[in-house]
Amino acid sequence: MDKLVSIITPCYNGASYVHRFFDSVLAQTYSKLELIFVNDGSTDATEKIVLSYQERFEQKGIRFVYIKQKNGGLPNAVNAGLKVFTGEYLTWPDSDDWMTPNCIEKKVKYLEAHQDVGIVACKIGVVYENHLDQIAYCLTFQHYQNLYAFERLMTMDRVFTTPIGFMVRTSMFLSVLPSRHIYDRHSDGQNWQILLPMAFRYPCAYLDELLGYYLIRSNSMSHDMHTYHKALSNQRRLQEIMEHTLDMIAMPEVQRKHYQDKIELHYAEIRLRLAAKFQDQELMNAEYFFLSRKGKVSGQTRIFYFCGKYGLYGICSKFRRLWKAVVFSVKRQRLG
Numbered sequence: 001m002d003k004l005v006s007i008i009t010p011c012y013n014g015a016s017y018v019h020r021f022f023d024s025v026l027a028q029t030y031s032k033l034e035l036i037f038v039n040d041g042s043t044d045a046t047e048k049i050v051l052s053y054q055e056r057f058e059q060k061g062i063r064f065v066y067i068k069q070k071n072g073g074l075p076n077a078v079n080a081g082l083k084v085f086t087g088e089y090l091t092w093p094d095s096d097d098w099m100t101p102n103c104i105e106k107k108v109k110y111l112e113a114h115q116d117v118g119i120v121a122c123k124i125g126v127v128y129e130n131h132l133d134q135i136a137y138c139l140t141f142q143h144y145q146n147l148y149a150f151e152r153l154m155t156m157d158r159v160f161t162t163p164i165g166f167m168v169r170t171s172m173f174l175s176v177l178p179s180r181h182i183y184d185r186h187s188d189g190q191n192w193q194i195l196l197p198m199a200f201r202y203p204c205a206y207l208d209e210l211l212g213y214y215l216i217r218s219n220s221m222s223h224d225m226h227t228y229h230k231a232l233s234n235q236r237r238l239q240e241i242m243e244h245t246l247d248m249i250a251m252p253e254v255q256r257k258h259y260q261d262k263i264e265l266h267y268a269e270i271r272l273r274l275a276a277k278f279q280d281q282e283l284m285n286a287e288y289f290f291l292s293r294k295g296k297v298s299g300q301t302r303i304f305y306f307c308g309k310y311g312l313y314g315i316c317s318k319f320r321r322l323w324k325a326v327v328f329s330v331k332r333q334r335l336g
Contacts, residue, residue: 001108004063005167006034006087010077011095015045017129017215022053024098026060030105034063036081037095041071073187078194082180090168092194096215097164103211107167110205118172118202119149119195122211124165129217139165139214141206149204153195154242154259155266161191164212168194172202176249183248189241197249228278232271239267265296272301276308284308 007025011018025035035057039047050066057064067080078092089108093099107120125135141149142158152159173194174180182193198204242263246256268287275284288305291297297305307313 001030001105001112002032003089003108003112004032004034004087005030005089005091005104005108006036006081006085006170008036008038008078008081008085008090008092009095010038010040010074010081010092011042011046011050012040012071012077013042013044013046014095015042015049017096017217018046018049019053020098021093021095022050024101024103025062026053026056027101028099028104029102030108031061033061033104034065034085034087036065036067036085038077038080039066039068040073040077041069073184075182075184075186075188075190075193078190079181079184082182085170088170090170090173091163091166092190093164093212094162096217097162097213098215099164099212100210104167106207106209106211110207111167111169114205116203117146117205118169118198119204120167120207121159121165121204122207122209124160124162125210125213127213127215129215132215135213136216138210140208144206146205147203148199150196150199151259151262153192153199153204155262161195162214163191164214166191166195168198169202173198176201183241183244186237186241189238189245192242193245193248196245200249200251228274228280231274232283235267235270235274239263242267261294265291265294269298269301273304276304277313279308279311279313281309 037050054064069080110120121141124139126137128136139160139162176197182190246259268290272284272287
């Protein structure tokens with residue numbers, strides 16, 4: 001296999017962890033690599049550490065491109081990499097995650113053997129920063145049959161969008177995003193904007209092999225949602241990003257309206273559950289009325305609504321977790 005794989009990695013203040021990611025790049029069994037590292041305005045020792053690896057990358061035959069820019073957020077940093085990458089395959093892992101040594105080789109082999117596939121995903125182990133040697137749980141594509149993943153990615157239906165888990169075929173990527181530019185008004189959402197246009201047009205394959213690790217940091221943006229208003233603002237921002245991404249995809253207007261409705265209903269349900277959890281009766285009632293008017297109130301949503309209305313949300317959540325644990329235990333016993 002002699003196809004060039006481009007790795008675009010954005011980073012802001014990664015001095016305490018970027019070495020793990022770089023070491024995993026150096027350890028890859030696949031050698032034809034292009035690493036484009038975008039320093040998104042770091043104010044710590046990130047640059048010093050990055051440049052200390054440059055000679056090691058060159059000795060391994062890895063083409064190393066270092067881009068330094070003012071802080072603009074992850075999508076903006078990814079855009080800088082998208083403008084210059086040259087590989088026939090593309091992956092865009094975060095700088096605090098890392099790959100198993102055969103991560104890239106396995107994905108390239110699959111894409112080489114399945115020329116109709118545009119995206120390949122793999123199982124990811126989730127670890128917490130204070131327990132790097134322990135996998136807390138795994139991110140997977142549950143019940144997946146290597147088909148079109150667009151709707152499941154759009155509503156996060158038993159799938160994930162963590163970038164360490166994905167590789168895309170460049171020719172297909174550029175056919176859906178020839179501008180090499182994604183929406184960068186906000187500080188996140190880059191993964192949907194790369195994956196959804198691809199998944200709408202091309203099949204997505206899933207390898208049920210653990211080929212990467214996703215780090216949860218206590219101060220990471222995606223987990224800094226301790227207050228209700230911040231969580232609510234986050235969901236509204238994600239809906240805006242999702243709607244903008246949908247507008248980027250060429251499709252019949254009837255189909256676009258169908259997906260716009262699905263996105264609207266999906267986030268209304270999320271907001272209702274948040275409102276129920278934090279006893280925001282006004283928003284909870286408004287979202288429930290909206291879903292009822294559309295005829296889209298699920299059994300679970302109805303339970304959460306009434307639990308929130310009568311102050312029983314905590315009990316409802318505990319029962320739901322217990323039920324999930326029982327179902328998971330039964331499935332494991334059946335699988336033997």
